[in-house]
Amino acid sequence: MAEIEIIKNFKVMNEYGIHARPAALLVKAAGKYSCDIFIEKDGNKVSCKSILGLMTIEGFPGSIMQVSALGEDAQDAMAEIEELFVNKFYED
Amino acid sequence: MAITVKELWEEGAERLSLRIIAGEKYLENSLPEIAMNRPGLALTGFFQYFANQRLQIFGLAEFTYLKSLSVQKKEQRLRQLFEQKIPCIIITRNRRVPKGITELAEEFKVPVIQTPMVTMNFVNECTVLLEKLAAPRKRIQGTMMEVMGIGVLLRGDPGIGKSETALSLIERGYSLVSDDVTEIRRTSRGRIVCWANEVTRYHMEIRGLGIIHVPSLFGVASIRRETELDVVIDLKKPTGEEDRTGVHPETVTFLELEIPCITLPVRSGRDMANIVEVAALNQKLKELGHDAAKELDDKIISRLTKGRVRRG
Numbered sequence: 001m002a003e004i005e006i007i008k009n010f011k012v013m014n015e016y017g018i019h020a021r022p023a024a025l026l027v028k029a030a031g032k033y034s035c036d037i038f039i040e041k042d043g044n045k046v047s048c049k050s051i052l053g054l055m056t057i058e059g060f061p062g063s064i065m066q067v068s069a070l071g072e073d074a075q076d077a078m079a080e081i082e083e084l085f086v087n088k089f090y091e092d
Numbered sequence: 093m094a095i096t097v098k099e100l101w102e103e104g105a106e107r108l109s110l111r112i113i114a115g116e117k118y119l120e121n122s123l124p125e126i127a128m129n130r131p132g133l134a135l136t137g138f139f140q141y142f143a144n145q146r147l148q149i150f151g152l153a154e155f156t157y158l159k160s161l162s163v164q165k166k167e168q169r170l171r172q173l174f175e176q177k178i179p180c181i182i183i184t185r186n187r188r189v190p191k192g193i194t195e196l197a198e199e200f201k202v203p204v205i206q207t208p209m210v211t212m213n214f215v216n217e218c219t220v221l222l223e224k225l226a227a228p229r230k231r232i233q234g235t236m237m238e239v240m241g242i243g244v245l246l247r248g249d250p251g252i253g254k255s256e257t258a259l260s261l262i263e264r265g266y267s268l269v270s271d272d273v274t275e276i277r278r279t280s281r282g283r284i285v286c287w288a289n290e291v292t293r294y295h296m297e298i299r300g301l302g303i304i305h306v307p308s309l310f311g312v313a314s315i316r317r318e319t320e321l322d323v324v325i326d327l328k329k330p331t332g333e334e335d336r337t338g339v340h341p342e343t344v345t346f347l348e349l350e351i352p353c354i355t356l357p358v359r360s361g362r363d364m365a366n367i368v369e370v371a372a373l374n375q376k377l378k379e380l381g382h383d384a385a386k387e388l389d390d391k392i393i394s395r396l397t398k399g400r401v402r403r404g
Binding site: 015016017018019020021023024027028031032051055058059060061 | 332333335336337339340385388389392393395396397
């Protein structure tokens with residue numbers, strides 16, 4: 001399988017933005033895949049596998065995040081991360 | 093938990109300087125109420141309300157009152173007292189046993205025990221002992237350590253490295269309470285106290301070495317008789333499902349009390365003792381009211397939601 005890169009933009013739709021709990025969900029999801037996954041916002045790019053990185057990215061409610069995945073399983077990884085964003089990180 | 097007079101006798105004979113005067117055969121009597129009663133009022137002939145299921149303590153007051161009665165009255169009242177199906181009589185201050193008590197004890201199958209202690213001191217000491225005896229208790233699997241005053245119970249599947257982690261902690265100067273099998277009881281203050289089984293106390297089994305005796309190898313500072321449980325640490329093979337923030341800690345329930353529980357994934361080359369040490373320190377910090385994970389999360393949430401307001 002070839003190396004593929006996928007880039008997608010997501011809006012942060014939960015009430016509090018990316019705080020500890022959503023960050024932990026993202027890290028757990030990303031940790032399952034071998035591909036490199038990054039989240040970028042306002043020129044700041046952090047690994048989606050770093051919890052402290054995600055906490056510093058200032059994922060305000062309503063802000064747009066660019067997620068990039070590079071590697072063999074990028075497709076699956078992106079699907080799972082998309083699910084988290086779309087479902088507002090399963091928060092009310 | 094109900095106990096028998098015998099359990100009190102076995103545990104307290106030395107500490108409370110107990111001596112059996114009569115009715116030794118009846119030590120198996122159960123003590124339905126784990127408490128003491130001064131039967132002074134009953135001796136005056138008032139039996140409408142009498143805590144007959146408790147230990148009956150004869151102190152100075154009871155003796156002085158009995159002395160004031162005629163021989164006939166005294167015998168009658170004592171008989172009435174015994175007729176109430178009392179579990180045990182304890183006579184303090186080594187007073188001479190009132191006449192007839194020995195016979196009544198045999199007749200009504202009640203053990204009579206004497207102590208040289210002053211009543212007040214006896215009652216205080218005995219309360220502590222009774223509470224300990226009656227506390228709910230259990231035997232659980234796990235290695236108990238004390239790390240900087242924090243009681244840490246290490247659990248995990250056989251071979252995951254509980255004893256090895258404990259050994260590293262001992263080498264760092266912390267104390268072993270029990271290895272692999274830990275006895276626990278719940279105190280009235282709502283804490284769990286852990287100690288080791290009498291027989292195997294302070295021994296450890298290290299794979300490849302066999303049984304070792306910890307204080308002989310590491311000195312008496314490396315052991316502790318009992319300690320309160322503050323945090324449970326489960327050593328597990330990595331699953332990828334571990335807690336990454338610690339904002340919502342897990343708990344386990346022992347004897348109906350909830351204890352914080354941390355799951356640590358064990359990977360080869362990871363210094364588990366170091367991580368357990370930090371976990372204990374972090375727990376200590378939380379008990380002092382400083383929860384780092386939660387504080388950071390609150391800080392981030394407050395920044396994030398301020399941002400929302402700014403953006404309109």
